[in-house]
Amino acid sequence: MTTTTTGRPSDAPEPDPGAARQLPTDPDHSPGQPPKADDAFERDRLPxxxxxxxxxxxxxxxPHRRRVGVVAVLLLLQQAAVQAGPLLVAYALDRAVPALRAGDHGPLVAVAVVAVLCxxxxxxxxxxxxxxxxxxxxxxxxxxxxxxxRHGQALSLDFHERYTSGRLISRATTDVESLRELLDxxxxxxxxxxxxxxxITVTLLFxxxxxxLAALVSAAPLALQxxxxxxxxHRVYSAKSTAMAGVIVQFTETLNGIRPVQAFRRERSNDAAFAKLNHRHERVNGDAFLEMARYVVLSRLAANVAVAAIVLWGAYRVAxxxxAxxxxxxxxxxLRRLYDPIDRLGMFLNAYESAAASLQKIAGLLAQRPSVPEPSAPAGLPAVASGRPGREVAFREVRFAYRTGGEVLPRFDLTLAAGSTVAVVGATGAGKSTLAKLLARFYDPTEGRVLLDGVELRELSTAELRRAVVMVTQEAFLFSGTVAxxxxxGRPDATRAEIESAAxxxxxxxxxTALPxxxxxxxxxxxxxxxxxxxxLVGFARALLADPAVLILDEATSSLDIPGERAVQRAMDTVLRGRTAVVIAHRLSTVEIADRVLVMADGRxxxxxPPDRLVKDRGRFAALHQAWRDSLV
Ligand SMILES: Nc1ncnc2c1ncn2[C@@H]1O[C@H](COP(=O)(O)OP(=O)(O)OP(=O)(O)O)[C@@H](O)[C@H]1O
Known part of the structure; x- marks a missing residue:
């Protein structure tokens, strides 16, 4: 997970107005069911x-309608100027040359002037x-x-986990580039x-x-081709865009994970995987060239046969x-000019099909709707009574399954009192982070409701939710920019003094201050x-500055040195005070400052x-606690 984040991953704007109205994210999928292996995301073909x-x-x-109109008029006039050439040749041969022979220079000069003007x-x-x-x-x-x-930022975590950033990059780069080629x-x-x-057809008829008529008839086989x-x-270009996205996905995944890649010497197997994807792209590109070659050869053949036949017929008529x-x-x-653009038509069709395949993929992306949508009529949170720390959190008949997996949290009810510090412990994969992510509304429950002071999270605007609930994750992500x-x-309008006092x-x-x-x-x-x-610590300062009513802390498992761990521990005491806090505790020392402990196993x-009572009860927590105490000796 990422940074000190809030209820939603970003300042999500409204979904794009240009996008088509919603379709289901994945029509083959019903909530709670594992998706089919061959789903739309896998195939990179979003509906x-x-x-x-x-x-x-x-x-x-x-928005550019008027300028497009001007462009069309400019082209119309330009074509009229270009296509006047052969007419001038006909006029020169049949009229101007005989006139010159009769001593009249006028028509030939006129032809020359018009040709230069054209x-x-x-x-x-x-x-x-x-x-x-x-x-x-x-x-x-x-x-x-x-x-x-904007749309990528607005889509929910659930989407990003399945689509991957590599595909998004591919959409915004190579797919946009193929549209540029079409437009330019x-x-x-x-x-x-x-x-x-x-x-040309009108002039020939004239x-x-x-x-x-012969030119029109000869166009039929070309049209079929x-x-x-x-x-x-169309098929080839769709496959080409998918293959390119595959290359970029592998690239970004490898480079984002460059540390584990080098630590576990994954270079060779990554090279092999990349070479495979690269070859797939090469093959699909080769297919595109072959299709083009086939088209050009066949259409030129048809055009040359047509020109030869018409010339023969014309020569007979002249004889x-x-x-004339x-x-x-x-x-x-x-006729040559009529058939010449056949190759260029092939180029255009290439550009068109490539852009159409790319646009289809971009349209599929833009048609996705956030699975955690903004409410159309947001409700407000009740005012907090002065002196009362935090807000009450309640899970009511909540059940949750990821779209890409089975049920993770079976139905449960849970109430966390306002101002309490609740530690969540349990084995890895027990569902602790999932519980926290539901509270931060990274996901909506598959069934049931999550309430904050009695108001369902689904009814809160993103801004309100972000003010009220902040989640600090293990990997405190820092964005490029300054420490300040x-x-x-956590609070963009904070003054430098407020930033420093939080730190x-x-x-x-x-x-x-010791930094350069x-x-x-x-x-x-x-x-x-x-x-x-x-x-x-920067992540905690961010959270403290944001001053949320509910703070969720996914405590780091990273092995900090002892002074580092102490500093983080002290900081945690400060940041938890005066609010409802949920701490996913990996260190039992953290649990000691909690009012209440939840032990999770298999999503339950x-x-x-309270920690003391659980220690006395001699259950799972007591065993964990004992093991921790033993490790301290
Ligand atoms: N995005 C996801 N898509 C599908 N399944 C997921 C996803 N995230 C987690 N899971 C599954 O949900 C279960 C609970 O995971 P969760 O991350 O909530 O556990 P956890 O108790 O926080 O573990 P840890 O202590 O290792 O962080 C696991 O079986 C995990 O495989």
């Missing part, structure tokens, strides 16, 4: 509504188009990356191809009805006097410069009472 990718793209482009206009319009479309695509990508980040290059290609096809290619490449040579020359130029920033996380009360002031820049020392990533015990509370 999304039909057309989710398209509506996501539409919602991304909607070239200049085409260049200028293309520049405007590229500039504007780049601005739109950058804005769209910033928006999409922001949505993924693909859409321009598509519009250019579509416009030039329309221009030049010669027979050629126009495009369809078949789309279908095949028999049924067609200039018209044949222009028609052949237009890290303490102030003093905890006994952290001396070590902090005191409170302004940058803790760097993961608090590299600060020892485990010191990190815990098997002993419950």
């Amino acid at each position: 999304a509504p039909r057309n989710a990718a398209r509506s996501l793209l539409a919602s991304l482009l909607a 070239a200049a206009a085409s260049g200028g319009l293309q520049w405007g188009f590229i500039r504007l479309s780049a601005l739109i695509s950058q804005d769209v990508l910033v928006d999409l990356r922001g949505r993924i980040f 290059e693909g859409i321009q290609e598509l519009i250019t191809i579509a416009l030039s096809t329309v221009y 030049l010669d009805g027979g050629f126009g 495009v369809r078949a290619y789309r279908r095949r490449s 028999t006097g049924g067609l 040579l200039g018209v044949l020359a222009a028609a052949v130029l237009y 920033d890290n303490i102030a996380l 003093k009360a905890i006994g952290a002031h001396d070590f902090i 820049d005191g409170y302004d020392t940058d803790v760097r990533k993961r608090g590299g410069r600060i020892s485990a015990g010191q990190r815990q 509370i098997v002993e419950d009472g």
Whole structure:
């Protein structure tokens, strides 16, 4: 687990408005049941509504509607300028050259001037188009990356445990990148191809009805090939995005766990696992190239056969006097231009399928809803009577199972009096942390209710819950920033004096002032410069500053040295005072300061009472206590 955190892992914003309305997180799964091994998370195919990718793209482009319109007009004009070329050739051959022979220079000069104007206009319009479309695509990508980040933060712990950060990174990087390729290059290609096809077909029909019709008929086999290619490449690109995510997941997992990886010499087996995933990605990429190659070869063949047939037919008509040579020359130029973009159409389809597969995955992610949702009409907590420490906590008929496992806590009832310090002990895996996480509302119970002063946690707003319940976890996570920033996380509006007085009360002031820049020392990533015990003290100072009514402490098991342990112990006394405290106690010395001890075994509370009474009762706790006493001798 992570840091001094509050009821929810983050300042969760509202889920993205652009996302499609909710579907169940996993339709194959019912609460309390272990999921199927082959679930949507495993396959990296989260369910999304039909057309989710398209509506996501539409919602991304909607704010730029006007600029998209301008881009389309620029392209339309640019294509008109480009496609005038062959018409000018036909005019020059059939009109300007005979006129020149008759001593009239005018038509040829006119052709030259128009050709220069068309070239200049085409260049200028293309520049405007590229500039504007780049601005739109950058804005769209910033928006999409922001949505993924905000949504990732808003989703509950339950989701993150199953999805993994590697996949989220893959969504926000490679998948967003494939959308960029579509927006920057693909859409321009598509519009250019579509416009030039329309221009050319209309011009051919205008030049010669027979050629126009022949061009239309020859397009049919090409259209069939495009369809078949789309279908095949859709499959390949979906697999490609999954394979890329697999590579990133392995990468992040290995590097996040670099210490155990090196300590247990996992490098070789990690290399093997990574090589396998890398090869899978390579294979899928190879499949994509093969599909593209097949498409290009077949479509070029069809296009060349069509051009050859039409040229033969045209030459015959010119020979028999049924067609002007200039018209044949222009028609052949237009036909080449009509078929030339076939390769580019393939490129566009690649970009499109890749972006569609990525958008589908992003849409699946954005369609997820927090399993610990914000209430639509939050209730407030009753005011605390002055002098009364903490708030009462009650578990009512609570039962809990993780989505990825069986039942962990069978049905139970439990009330913790306001202001009491309750130690929870038990073997590893007994369910202590799970109980604590339900109280911090990292998860909602599968059945039953958790109440704070009679108000159900589900009814509290995140902000209120965060103020009331704070959980300090074993690995006191430090964010990049200064030591002061890290303490102030407990109360962002705290003054420097308040931060320092919290640190003093905890006994952290001396070590902090001994750091190179005191409170302004940058803790760097993961608090590299600060020892485990010191990190815990910073975590306690954070909690003390937050001053919650209920504090949950997952006590460290890390082997601190004796002075370190004493410092943490003293700090704990300070931080627990004046509030309801639940301490997951790994050190029996902690239990001595508790008013009440809960002993857990297999998810059940098997002993419950003040520590002295449990020692006298000679049950499990008494045995644990005796073992601890013996270890001190
Ligand atoms: N995220 C999770 N998904 C599925 N099962 C989980 C998850 N977290 C814990 N469990 C399971 O729930 C049971 C209780 O775990 P829990 O972490 O609450 O135990 P604990 O008593 O706090 O143990 P420890 O003292 O080792 O921290 C264990 O069997 C564990 O495997």
